[in-house]
Each structure stands twice: as C-alpha cells, then as structure tokens.
Amino acid sequence: MKQQQGQDITQLIEKHQKLIYKVVNSYCSDIHEQEDLIQEIIFQLIKSYGKFDHKVKVTTWMYKVAFNVAISHFRKIKNRQKYLVPMPEKLVNISAHESQENENLIRLRKFMNELKPLDKAILIMYLDENSHADIAQAMGISISNVGTKINRIKQQLKKKFNQ
Amino acid sequence: MENLSIQDIWRQNETILDTTRKLNLNLLKEIKLDQAKSSVRSLLFLPISTMIFFIIVAFYAMYFAVSYLDDWYFIFCGGIISFFSIWYVISSIRQLKNILSIDYSASIIQLQKDFTTIKLSILRNLRIAAYLLPFGPFVGVFVAKVIFNIDLMNLIKYDTITELSITFIALEIISFVILNALRPKNINKSWVKWLMIGSGSQVDEAITFLEDIQEFEQES
Numbered sequence: 435m436k437q438q439q440g441q442d443i444t445q446l447i448e449k450h451q452k453l454i455y456k457v458v459n460s461y462c463s464d465i466h467e468q469e470d471l472i473q474e475i476i477f478q479l480i481k482s483y484g485k486f487d488h489k490v491k492v493t494t495w496m497y498k499v500a501f502n503v504a505i506s507h508f509r510k511i512k513n514r515q516k517y518l519v520p521m522p523e524k525l526v527n528i529s530a531h532e533s534q535e536n537e538n539l540i541r542l543r544k545f546m547n548e549l550k551p552l553d554k555a556i557l558i559m560y561l562d563e564n565s566h567a568d569i570a571q572a573m574g575i576s577i578s579n580v581g582t583k584i585n586r587i588k589q590q591l592k593k594k595f596n597q
Numbered sequence: 598m599e600n601l602s603i604q605d606i607w608r609q610n611e612t613i614l615d616t617t618r619k620l621n622l623n624l625l626k627e628i629k630l631d632q633a634k635s636s637v638r639s640l641l642f643l644p645i646s647t648m649i650f651f652i653i654v655a656f657y658a659m660y661f662a663v664s665y666l667d668d669w670y671f672i673f674c675g676g677i678i679s680f681f682s683i684w685y686v687i688s689s690i691r692q693l694k695n696i697l698s699i700d701y702s703a704s705i706i707q708l709q710k711d712f713t714t715i716k717l718s719i720l721r722n723l724r725i726a727a728y729l730l731p732f733g734p735f736v737g738v739f740v741a742k743v744i745f746n747i748d749l750m751n752l753i754k755y756d757t758i759t760e761l762s763i764t765f766i767a768l769e770i771i772s773f774v775i776l777n778a779l780r781p782k783n784i785n786k787s788w789v790k791w792l793m794i795g796s797g798s799q800v801d802e803a804i805t806f807l808e809d810i811q812e813f814e815q816e817s
Binding site: 444447448451452455456459472476478481482485486495498499501502503505506509526536538539542543550552553555561562563571572573574575579588591 | 613614703712
C-alpha cells in the first residue's frame, strides 16, 4: 500500500509539475532559490500525501501545499533568513528564460510581484482557471470573499494595463 | 482588459516554464524523505535550547532547595525557580509539538496563521516572565546565594520590610499590566510593540503578517 501510495504521488507530481513551477516562479525570482523551493514543495507533497483524504481535488490540495511552502519561504527571504534544503542531487534543472517573455507577460509578472502574497495566491489559482469554490477551499475563506478579491485584483490589473 | 486575454498571457508564462524546467524523474522516484531536511527544522532551535536551559535550571533549583532545608526562604526561592523553569519546559515542549505537527496541506490562511503564531512564541515566554516578576526579590536572593554566596535575607533589617512590601506590590501591578498587554488580541497595539522592541525582526514581521491575514479575512 505504501509502495503504491509512493508511486501515486510521484506520478501526480510529474503530471502536475507545471503547477509547482508556476507557484515557485511567482514567489521567487532567484533560480537557485527556485530549485530549493521546488524541492521543499515536493518534499512536503510526499510527506503530507498520506493525510490527503481526497475530499478536494488533487490539484486544490497541491496548490495548498505549494502556496503554503512558497509563502512561508517568501516571508523568510524577506526576513533575510537562511533557507536550508540539502538534497543529494538537483531534483529540477532551471534555465534562464527572460528573453522569451513578451511585454504583456513582463507587465503581468510585475503586477503580480506587487501583490501581497495571499492575493497573489488567489490570482494564480484564478488564472489557472480554478473555480471560486476551489480557491475558497484552498485559501480557507468564503466563496463570496474570493469573488470580491478577484474583482478587486482584476480592477487593479485593468488599471495597470491601461496605464 | 478581458479575462481571456489575461489568461492567454498567463498561458505563455506556462509554456516558457514548461520549456525551461526539467524535473529529474529518476531522482523523484528514488527520493527518500529522511534525506531532505525541511525548512521547518530551523524553527526548532529556540524551543529546544529553551527547554534544555530550563531543565538544567529546574534541577539545580531543586537541588538548591534541598541543600538549604534549614532556611525557609531558600526553600521558597528554589521552589519558585523550579516551578517557573518547569513551566518554561512545558511551554517549550508544546511549542515543539506545534512545530513538528505543521501540516502544509491545511488551508493557506490557517497554516500561515499557525506559522506566525509559532514565531510569536516569544510572547508566551514573556507572559511567563511577567508571572515571575512579583517573585523577583526571591530570584535576587537565589542568584546572590548561588553566584556570590551572600545571604541577602540576613542583610535585610526590620525597617526595610515596608520598602520591600511596596516593591512587591509595585511588581504585582507591573506584572498585571504586562500580562494584560501581552494578550494575543493586543498584539497590534503600539505599546505592545514597544514592549517587544529588541525581540527581533522575526517578531515584527510576524505581527505585520498577522495584520495582513486579519485584513485579508475581513474583506468581503
């Protein structure tokens, strides 16, 4: 059973790796820190998979773990604390990509970097086309609260793009 | 700007990330949890060091009390210091339990609150210190005996008893004020922040983030 569960979670991580990359890329700009952060998220996903009760979508659960690790990391970096996640080898290889970004994407990423970490989590889930109910479940707030926040963020975004 | 176009831009981001990130699948399949050290472990230093320090103090204070069985005030000093040291040990054990049971699959708001509360454990330690404050003179008697081998009680004359009583009452009042100030609901008040000056940027950051979370939850 444990062996089967282990295989399941690695398959899930492989299948939804983009989700992890998007979260990490949104909260952390340094490539080396991104590698560490991805490893920490994968570590926490594997560790907490045993407690996952499948009452919510797998992706909602993965968002929760990924955002929780990323936001905690983001706060630590802000506080200039050392972050330690030693692993024997690199679990992920990241290459630079800035040159491929178009102007709109740069503007969107700049806007996201100006958001508070909790608002950023909502925006990412919204952009990934998650329902308000899934976002509410992941964040631990009401659906109406999610709607209000998304509207507010969209207004700000609209202003930014019209400037 | 329409939703669709924002999501289109976002999808470009996804494509870029997809081409620049490569997961080492062999390593993923072989990954062993005990090889990876979680960042949570960095939070363990404070409660573990506090626990070890106060276990030593508690044992020494008990030994001290037993060593001076003929003098009631030394027994009392040893008893008080043992009691508060054990309180600190229990508080540290609770804190360790909270850190080790952190569940990253909890809702984002809940976990971030839990994390922030752990960082504010200094508040709980300050509250215990506030309870200890009225017994400050006895701590002084203990320290003087242990470090300088001076029996302060022998130096006190009857005419200083009034002054000592006033000091005790004053410390009781200060202790009461501090305990009130250090309640979680007062955490955002400026005078509590003043009390906590010097406790580190981690605490300041935790207080600010708690404010952000409260604001985030209240907005609707």
